[in-house]
Amino acid sequence: MSREAVRFRWQWPAGRKPDYKLLVDVQEVRKESSGIFGVKKSESMASQLPDAIEVIGSVIVGPDELIGRKVILRAPRAELRNVVVGQAAGVAVIARDRNDTNICICIEGAPKIIDKNALRAWLNDMKCE
Amino acid sequence: MEQHADCILSNGAPIGFFGEGNNGSSNSVGMGMQGEVYDFSELSKKRAGYVDQHKAKALGVVSTGLFIQVSGAEAAKFDKYWSDLAKSPGSFNFLGGNCSTHASDSFIYAGILAGGIPGLDTPNNLYLQICTEKKGKCTMLSGYFGFTAYGGGYLVLVETL
Numbered sequence: 001m002s003r004e005a006v007r008f009r010w011q012w013p014a015g016r017k018p019d020y021k022l023l024v025d026v027q028e029v030r031k032e033s034s035g036i037f038g039v040k041k042s043e044s045m046a047s048q049l050p051d052a053i054e055v056i057g058s059v060i061v062g063p064d065e066l067i068g069r070k071v072i073l074r075a076p077r078a079e080l081r082n083v084v085v086g087q088a089a090g091v092a093v094i095a096r097d098r099n100d101t102n103i104c105i106c107i108e109g110a111p112k113i114i115d116k117n118a119l120r121a122w123l124n125d126m127k128c129e
Numbered sequence: 130m131e132q133h134a135d136c137i138l139s140n141g142a143p144i145g146f147f148g149e150g151n152n153g154s155s156n157s158v159g160m161g162m163q164g165e166v167y168d169f170s171e172l173s174k175k176r177a178g179y180v181d182q183h184k185a186k187a188l189g190v191v192s193t194g195l196f197i198q199v200s201g202a203e204a205a206k207f208d209k210y211w212s213d214l215a216k217s218p219g220s221f222n223f224l225g226g227n228c229s230t231h232a233s234d235s236f237i238y239a240g241i242l243a244g245g246i247p248g249l250d251t252p253n254n255l256y257l258q259i260c261t262e263k264k265g266k267c268t269m270l271s272g273y274f275g276f277t278a279y280g281g282g283y284l285v286l287v288e289t290l
Contacts, residue, residue: 012177012184014170043133044221044228046149046165046175050188067207095176099149 005056005070008104010049010079010099013128018092018105021123023061024071026089026109030054033073051077055107060088061120073104082109090121090126134232134252135172135179137194139203139204140282142169143180144211146231150223152287164218164226166211169276169283182275182286191290193271195256197263207239229255 032052042048055073058067073091083089088110094103106128110119135145148162165171172180178190185192199207214235220226229250236242242262246254259267273290 011174012181014173014177016174042148042223043131044147044223045162046147050178050190076188 003040003069006066006102008071008091008093008095008102009047009100010052010073010075011094011100011103011105012079013092013105016094016105018128019094019095020063020093021061021126022059022066022071022091022093023053023110023119023123024057024073024089024091025060026057026083026085026087028054028056029080029083030056032040049076053077053080055083055089057078057089058079061116061123066106073107075104075107080109083107084109087112089122092126092128130176132252134229134255136207136232137196137234137285138208138211140208141258141279141285142283143172143276144215144227145172145176145179146214146218147175148223148227154191162221163216163233164221166215166218174181177275180276182273182288185252185273185275186288191272192274193256193260193269194274194285194287195263196268197241197259197268198266199239203239203241207235207241210235224248233258260290 032054053075055075057071059071060071075113090108091104092106094105095101097103108126110122113119135143137143145167147165147167149165150162167175169180177184178188180190214231227250229246229252233246233250233255242258246258248254270287270289272287275286276283276284
């Protein structure tokens with residue numbers, strides 16, 4: 001039986017260091033639906049993001065329990081740095097903040113290199129600003 | 130145009146009221162959500178474009194600020210309203226319990242405005258009310274806003290358009 005996708009919310013880094021990072025094989029990048037009456041787009045809703053995008057993929061590198069899992073990463077379009085379908089992307093994660101868990105604080109497309117160790121090294125060096 | 134109203138406390142700190150939900154059915158129509166007060170720290174994480182000038186430019190977030198002359202007593206009561214609300218924010222509703230409702234309540238509690246927002250509780254209606262009631266005592270600036278810690282409070286940076 002296939003397991004449910006793991007969802008990651010977006011927050012800006014605000015000077016925080018990630019708890020861990022993921023390398024994700026990007027399979028789809030799509031615009032998020034705005035919900036009934038467009039309420040999800042209201043600026044007063046905590047979950048609102050400017051031009052919200054969902055990045056869907058599977059985890060290549062990360063904590064053991066997430067390897068191979070499908071993930072859905074939510075982010076503002078302007079914060080996606082060189083994310084391309086069919087390529088890998090690095091993701092920085094805060095595990096918990098107040099009532100929220102699985103918080104993505106940056107997403108960046110990985111360089112086109114095949115060597116996994118080189119990709120791990122790139123991921124380690126990836127900075128969130 | 131999407132609108133939202135936040136406030137700036139007497140020490141320059143930004144603060145605002147938001148609705149947090151769990152994606153249940155009532156959330157999708159904007160009713161019965163948990164209210165939350167976001168201070169500078171929370172705004173930096175969840176609304177970077179409201180408090181970080183570089184992010185405001187990158188995201189195209191243009192804000193309009195009204196800077197109102199008030200007495201020390203009014204400023205203290207204004208700050209107290211938000212401090213109390215942060216401890217017990219209650220629920221968020223689009224009709225009568227939203228960001229503008231609480232911004233308006235803070236002005237009324239402080240004695241800065243005489244009454245509630247004429248018409249629906251929207252940022253634009255509150256803006257028009259303040260401009261009318263505080264004519265000659267407020268300055269409007271529009272552009273990319275940022276807040277930076279300074280002394281015991283914050284400097285408000287505005288790059289006007």
